[in-house]
Amino acid sequence: MKDLTQGRPMKLIILFAIPLLLGNLFQQFYNLADTRIVGQFLGKQSFAAVGATSSLNSTVIGFLNGLTTGFGLVTARFFGAKDKEKVKQTVAATLTLGFITAAVLTLASLIFLDPLLRLINVGEDIFAESRSYIGIILAGMSVTMCYNIAAALMRAVGDTVMPLIFLVVSAVANIGLDLLFICAFGMGVEGAAYATLISQTISVGLCIRYMFTRHRELLPSRRHFRFSRSLAADMYAQGASMGLMYSLVSIGSLVMQGCINGFGTETIASHAASRKISEMFMTPFSVFGAAAANFGGQNYGAGRMDRVRKGFYDATLLAWGWAGVSVLANYTLAPFMIRLITGMDNQFITELSTSYLRFNTPFYFILGIVIVFRNALQGIGVKLFPVISSFTELAGKLLIASLLAPRIGYTGVKISEPFVWIVMAGILSVGFFTNKELKQVRGPRRAPRPARV
Template identity: 40%
Template sequence: MTRRLQFKVDLIHGPIFQSLLFFAIPLFFSNVFQQLYNTVDTMIVGHALGDLSLAAIGSCAAIYDLLIGFALGIGNGLAIVTARSYGADDTELLKKSVAASIVIGLLTSLVLTVGAEVILMPLLKMLDTPPEIIAEAFSYISVITRFTLVMFAYNLCAGLLRAIGNSFMPLVFLVLSSCLNIGLDLFFITQLHMGVGGAAVATVIAQGISVVLCLIYILKKAPVLIPQRRHFKIERGIYAEMLGQGLSMGFMGSIVAAGSVVLQYGINNLGTLVIAGHTAARKLFMFFNMPFSAMAMAISTFVSQNRGADQRTRILKAMRCAVLYDIAMAAGVTVILLLFAPALVQLISGSQEAVVLNNGALYLRVVGPFYAVLGVLLETRYALQGLGAKMIPLVSSVIELLGKIVFAFVFIPRFQYLAVIFCEPVIWCLMTAQLIYAYATHPYIRGKKGKAELSV
């Protein structure tokens, strides 16, 4: 297999932490600009349209995650199989995995788009979305879900490039489309007066351009990812492996998102100002989570490639480096949030309401130290997926779902927003304990299993 690919990081032979860091840095900035799609929407909506419109976007955020989480999870799972094939230096299997990814992705996106048309409004009503914002919430989320294919296509293209060690070019394409997204947001909302629906249209157009740019680059610079007609032949073994890996991550993503939907039910009963404050705080939470999620994504590709190349010792060393990285980053984030949380919430929300600012700031200050736990959780989960584990990460998602159900129906009615704040940190601790045990006892990590079986 030729490995002369521009901007590629050698994860199999290079220095471990340096390779992880160089691979993770573009992922971090990719996450930043991905989050800009949503954060800019939030800022412009909050400043231009007010607290009710901001609450409208926040009230349907969990539904958005639920509907696309399954498709994005499948995309990530499929890319893991490609990375493992790349690590094993098996070009034929790699191209077959790309072909299977395309077929599975198209079918999944179609099913999710059709399903969303049926369940969106009933789901908003089931979540007790306040009557004064339900129409705006639907106008936003319905546009997004009708173009699930666009979002899946970008994440699949970017995931395939990362699978072969190139995390830089997806960042370049995302930066360009993010700048376009900001301009379109301002134009559609402030000039055409399209309301929150305009923010959704801007997001879809910008992500569509990311897809086009990714495809052009793959065609010109990454021919190893271009399957031929024969690679689309359905083979039972490889499709079983791809579906198993993809569906496990897809169900994991949808279960996590379902937990967020349940939690949103509890939040929606606390009033529009609380919803607005939580929406702004969650945007900031996602931003500060990016260094941790970037390292977790780097670990996923690193473990997948080194599992394919049978480099167990490198995997063990990489995980130790990642944990130290989490502790250092969490300390820095905690200090920033302790000092600047109220100002950051005001910046995002544009609100002067004490309820919005105080609740959002308290959420961030409590969650800050737990970023270390969340980082270990994400990296352990992704490492297990890179090793080929399918059910164990799914179990952790079930723990999260059950925990959020308990908080939504037991603790939030009693302790109000304080229960929302402590919900996820408590659940993260339980999930992390389960995942660390599963990782430590995995046969390959214990040295009881040989080279990965990639011939499926």
């Protein structure tokens, strides 16, 4: 356990973030390895088939990830308030609400899978492969939920090291299974999907074993599962708010993916490659946001609003530092990175992907504000401004997909995200700088209050 209510905020955020950052970067690495194996051994069409479903996958999985993250923030606030009984009650509620939601989403997504794929304009030439791949991934949604719950609860009590170790084991297994299923067994894109699920299952098993041996303070007893309407409402308000925030972002990407899927296989492959790289560089922003949220959650529970405010500023400075690194890397290494992850020396794909990356990365300084402020406000229970900003992102992408992209092509897609980032940063800045509690110098120690708008 790591108490984030004592010590220098910058140091605590960095120590909290490093294992989380390494874990996320390692996850991106094995996703890139997965992509490279598909592109090199199965070819451009299979690469495009997997890429065409990425936004749908992100939308569904993103909601679950946001949901469990929100649940974890409620746990973090009670942990900061040193209320052990409430911590166990929130863990019990997390398990109950999480698995009910996962079951409903799994059933719904599989029933409506074909209409969803047609809605995002997946071409007939790649439809069968896309359906096979994403169908397997969505069927294993409960496995993803298990890992997300375990990781969110461990983060809530300040433990980010062990989830990193389990993720490394999972990543190595995933790459090995990819090579086995795709190269040795000839299972195609289905092999890549099964490799992902099996490796996630390994990670879940390790997390559960560790929590039963080292984090028994998180384990609820039967009495903690007694239904509490007020606690369930509080947790689902926070969790659904985070889940909605994550999924609205992904729905916006889903809308754009439908637009991109109409531009042809090479453009789909190009966008999939550039998104893989941009997601890798965006990962640290999400980590700093998660660190700010958990730091804010614990200190909010302890009534230390001065530390909450300082932590938010420090996380933003870290995000800006990474933005500078991202700009430098993409302006010097983009073509090399594109060829590396695709396993192809296709001039069209390389040039289009490079132009996307070089246009977007200078706006990462704005993106850093968006991600840190959005997560940080959720960490102290403020839901309205983060959700408004996510709706704004969705509306902006809908507008661009319907009006701009049909007229100027892929250039419209390329400029969409920087445009919405600027608007979102303005909305979140208003929410941050007008928040009365964040203006407090130091508040009294108190129990966490229900999440609010």
